[in-house]
Amino acid sequence: xxxxxxxxxxxxxxxxxxxxxxxxxxxxxxxxxxxxxxxxxxxxxxxxxxxxxxxxxxxxxxxxxxxxxxxxxxxxxxxxxxxxxxxxxxxxxxxxxxxxxxxxxxxxxxxxxxxxxxxxxxxxxxxxxxxxxxxxxxxxxxxxxxxxxxxxxxxxxxxxxxxxxxxxxxxxxxxxxxxxxxxxxxxxxxxxxxxxxxxxxxxxxxxxxxxxxxxxxxxxxxxxxxxxxxxxxxxxxxxxxxxxxxxxxxxxxxxxxxxxxxxxxxxxxxxxxxxxxxxxxxxxxxxxxxxxxxxxxxxxxxxxxxxxxxxxxxxxxxxxxxxxxxxxxxxxxxxxxxxxxxxxxxxxxxxxxxxxxxxxxxxxxxxxxxxxxxxxxxxxxxxxxxxxxxxxxxxxxxxxxxxxxxxxxxxxxxxxxxxxxxxxxxxxxxxxxxxxxxxxxxxxxxxxxxx
Numbered sequence: 456x457x458x459x460x461x462x463x464x465x466x467x468x469x470x471x472x473x474x475x476x477x478x479x480x481x482x483x484x485x486x487x488x489x490x491x492x493x494x495x496x497x498x499x500x501x502x503x504x505x506x507x508x509x510x511x512x513x514x515x516x517x518x519x520x521x522x523x524x525x526x527x528x529x530x531x532x533x534x535x536x537x538x539x540x541x542x543x544x545x546x547x548x549x550x551x552x553x554x555x556x557x558x559x560x561x562x563x564x565x566x567x568x569x570x571x572x573x574x575x576x577x578x579x580x581x582x583x584x585x586x587x588x589x590x591x592x593x594x595x596x597x598x599x600x601x602x603x604x605x606x607x608x609x610x611x612x613x614x615x616x617x618x619x620x621x622x623x624x625x626x627x628x629x630x631x632x633x634x635x636x637x638x639x640x641x642x643x644x645x646x647x648x649x650x651x652x653x654x655x656x657x658x659x660x661x662x663x664x665x666x667x668x669x670x671x672x673x674x675x676x677x678x679x680x681x682x683x684x685x686x687x688x689x690x691x692x693x694x695x696x697x698x699x700x701x702x703x704x705x706x707x708x709x710x711x712x713x714x715x716x717x718x719x720x721x722x723x724x725x726x727x728x729x730x731x732x733x734x735x736x737x738x739x740x741x742x743x744x745x746x747x748x749x750x751x752x753x754x755x756x757x758x759x760x761x762x763x764x765x766x767x768x769x770x771x772x773x774x775x776x777x778x779x780x781x782x783x784x785x786x787x788x789x790x791x792x793x794x795x796x797x798x799x800x801x802x803x804x805x806x807x808x809x810x811x812x813x814x815x816x817x818x819x820x821x822x823x824x825x826x827x828x829x830x831x832x833x834x835x836x837x838x839x840x841x842x843x844x845x846x847x848x849x850x851x852x853x854x855x856x857x858x859x860x861x862x863x864x865x866x867x868x869x870x871x872x873x874x875x876x877x878x879x880x881x882x883x884x885x886x887x888x889x890x891x892x893x894x895x896x897x898x899x900x901x902x903x904x905x906x
Contacts, residue, residue, distance in 0.1 A: 581747025
């Protein structure tokens with residue numbers, strides 16, 4: 456009894472750290488996610504999208520900087536100067552009774568103090584006016600770029616979501632098949648113990664069980680990778696457990712026929728197309744800016760200052776300062792710059808032509824992508840239907856083989872072979888299903904349906 460008490464006390468003490476750790480661990484509630492919720496979460500938390508939104512804010516700040524060029528510019532300056540050796544100017548000696556010579560005379564006092572302020576305002580500058588007009592187009596371009604980043608993330612999340620769902624379904628099928636084989640193995644073990652079958656049949660079914668266990672482990676790893684990929688695309692903490700709610704694949708498959716029938720393609724639905732249009736507009740502004748740079752520019756300015764100069768340092772603080780003020784207009788007229796502006800205008804015009812060519816090329820590319828995606832989706836659907844029929848046939852063969860085996864008119868070899876064929880057919884079926892959903896996502900992307 457004493458030994459039992461000591462052993463129990465020792466065991467309790469040894470378990471205390473584990474018990475304490477279990478009490479301190481916080482259980483993280485799983486997050487339920489539909490496909491739409493997963494995409495919405497990614498739009499809020501994905502780092503790429505966050506940076507794209509920051510790019511929009513950066514451009515808004517740059518626009519405000521450009522606006523500042525057209526606003527009044529005010530500056531102030533204070534200057535104190537001490538001449539260690541004051542500058543002298545040569546004057547004719549006739550002024551001081553020394554004709555025929557030049558005498559150095561100091562005109563600058565030793566100390567000079569000045570405080571001034573300057574105000575300037577652009578009244579007209581063609582390049583500044585065009586830059587102000589282009590602000591909204593620049594913001595639109597960056598917002599469209601951010602939108603394109605969102606669409607790319609939604610596309611990646613959808614693919615990862617379906618990959619995770621299909622992997623889990625495949626894993627469930629493998630578990631059911633493993634349970635079925637283990638039941639047969641248990642029954643055959645009982646028959647072998649009773650001397651009704653040979654050990655060869657037991658080994659054969661156990662090999663099948665072991666292979667299926669290995670496949671289950673492999674598929675379980677694929678599930679983990681698929682889940683981690685989904686969380687990465689969403690910008691979610693890897694430690695956060697998730698439960699997917701959009702697991703009804705059949706309803707998603709029912710959407711495909713309507714997608715294949717629809718032949719309409721609206722280029723404006725593609726964000727990359729609207730981006731090229733915005734870039735064309737900016738190239739046109741650039742062309743206008745270079746042409747406007749040949750116009751005269753007009754600016755107004757004003758300046759005022761207090762100043763005093765003396766050879767005595769203390770006088771700077773006691774004497775009365777003198778002041779001056781001025782206002783004026785400055786007109787700059789470009790006359791000849793070595794044809795620099797002319798060549799900049801030519802470059803801008805050629806860039807406009809390139810932008811138009813890029814738009815036409817993208818139209819052709821969109822048509823090709825849609826046609827290719829539809830063909831790929833059609834072929835994937837046909838392959839899936841074929842694999843589904845194979846699964847049904849393999850299931851029927853296994854059912855018949857199992858019934859024959861239980862009736863004593865068949866062998867377990869037939870059962871294991873039928874089970875292997877069914878597993879192969881199911882693996883092909885799920886691979887085809889994943890290809891269908893990937894092709895579906897590609898067609899949606901080609902049509903710009905991830906907004």
